[in-house]
Amino acid sequence: MRVLVVGSGAREHALVRALAADEQVARVWAAPGNPGIAAEPGAAGCRPLDPLDPAAVVALAAELDAELVVVGPEAPLVAGVADAVRQAGTACFGPSAQAARLEGSKAFAKEVMAAAGVPTAAARACTTTEQVAAALEEFGAPHVVKDDGLAAGKGVVVTDDRADALAHAAACLGRTGGGTGGGTGAVVVEEFLDGPEVSVFCLTDGRTVVPLAPAQDAKRAHDGDTGPNTGGMGAYSPLPWAPPGLVDEVVARVAQPVVDEMDRRGAPFAGVLYCGLALTSRGVRVVEFNARFGDPETQVVLARLRTPLGGLLHAAATGVLDDVPPLRWSRDAAVTVVVAAAGYPGRVRTGDPVTGLEAVPAAPGAPYALHAGTALDGAGRLVSAGGRVLSVVGTGPDLAAARAAAYAGVARVHLPGSHSRTDIAAAALRGSSA
Structure with a gap:
């Protein structure tokens, strides 16, 4: 099978790495990709x-005679890329633009x-600041305000400060056209959900649902879950504190009902339904849906998956996911830590040299770096080109070993002004969820 992966981040690097290791995949390209993907062995x-x-x-x-196109990021899905690929007669892993509204519009979800x-x-979709003020009063603090459209993981504010909540809502509503990427031009104000958050990816061909191993990511920029929301500063899997039967419950109460409802509406969802969940005192509650693999959770989930990825994605893309045998998983744990550029998640400084990757050993079980925001400058040197620059992955027989490997890899990387969280998976080692 010949596969084209669309995208340029660490998620796409993880997908290419897994596909290149699949004996049934003859060739795998990325477009536009990044320098790390370009150097990936086997790609x-x-x-x-x-x-x-x-x-x-x-x-x-x-041109590439691809038999499968895998769309990584959300924006191309909302723009209808998967629709166009399927209409041209090529299998595509990723939902239609209509189905991708589950991520493109929080109000629609x-x-x-x-x-x-x-x-x-409970939530209210608001199109005026007056409506936002009323919803904030209704739900009380902590206040949760979300841009209805796509915001690269940074459109959500959770705060006890009512003025901050109103300011975020006003900024979202003030942008041209309101929400972006399929949004309704609104903001969504929600009640705050207590409890730890969990990510569960569910592969689906529009009817059958196959869950992947759960993971937990760290959204806040700084240690102790402080600072602004980001696209994700790290993740780990498995979750030793997760309640038994969690994945089965997510399929039965969340993923399958949503897939069935989208099918009923004539907009079947085929691809990966990312279920962002809160394990509250009242049970599992959905925080958000994404219409694609999450970043950085993909990095750790695929590090543990032993079922060949190519056939799995092709089955979802061609409607035969019910023929797939039970998935196989490594017993090893995986941890990823993001190396972020100076200023992230605010105004990011780019163009700084990235060095030290040659010191990360390319050996089985050793940590490895997946490229996110990197580029080559005019002299061919690796430089930063985005907010999240690298995602360093460590694996090991348990979380402690995986975490140690990931941070050993991070220590070898040098990027002026960069920052990383130092507490990814630390709470899990203490038996806690956060």
Whole structure:
């Protein structure tokens, strides 16, 4: 099988790495990719591409004679890339633009969950600051305000300060057209959900649901879950503190009902349904849905998956996921730690040299770096080109060993002004969820 992966981040690097290790995958390309993917052993390299241009993706897939296109980021899905690829006759892993509204519009996701009877936070979609003020009063503090559209993981504010909540809402509503990427031009104000958050990816072909191993990511920028929300500063799997039967409950109460409701609406969801969950005192509640693999959770989930990825994604893309045998998982743990550029998640400094990767040993069981925001400068030197620059992954027989490996890898990397959280998976080692 010949596979084209659309995207350029650490998630796509993790996908390419897993696909390149699949004996049933003859060649795997990424577009536009990044320098790390271009150097990935077993991969066929990177091709230039505007991932938001459906016609360009279709043309490149045809040029490469790809038998499967895997769309990594959310924005191309909302832009209809998967629709165009399928219409051209190529199998595509990723939902249609209509189905991707589960991520593209939080208000739409709430509507679907209500129709499907899925447990989630009470919420109000607001289009004016007056409506926001009333909703904040209704739900009380801590205040949760979300941009309805796509915001790269940074459109959510959770705060006890009512003025901060109102300011975030006003900023979202003040942008041209309101929400972006399929949003309704609104903000969603929700009740606060207590309890630890968990991510469960569910592969689906529009009817059958196959869950992957759960993971937990760290959204806040700084240790102790402090600072602003980010796209994710690290993740780990498995979750030793997770209640037994969690994944089965998520499939039965969340993923399958939503997949069935989307099918009933004539917009079947085929791809990966990312279920962001809170394990509250009242039970499992949905925090959000994403229409693609999450970053950085993908890095640790795929590090533990032993079932070949290519056939699994192709089965989901072609409607035969019910034929897939039970998934196989490593007993090892995996931890990833993000190396972020100076200023992230605010105004990011780019163009700084990234060195030390040559000191990260390329041996089985050794930590490895997945590239996210990197580029080559005019002299061919690796430099930072985004907020989250690298995702360093460590594996080991338990979380302690995996965590030690990941941080050993981080210690070898040098990026001026960079920062990383030092507490990824630390609470889990103490038997706690956070």
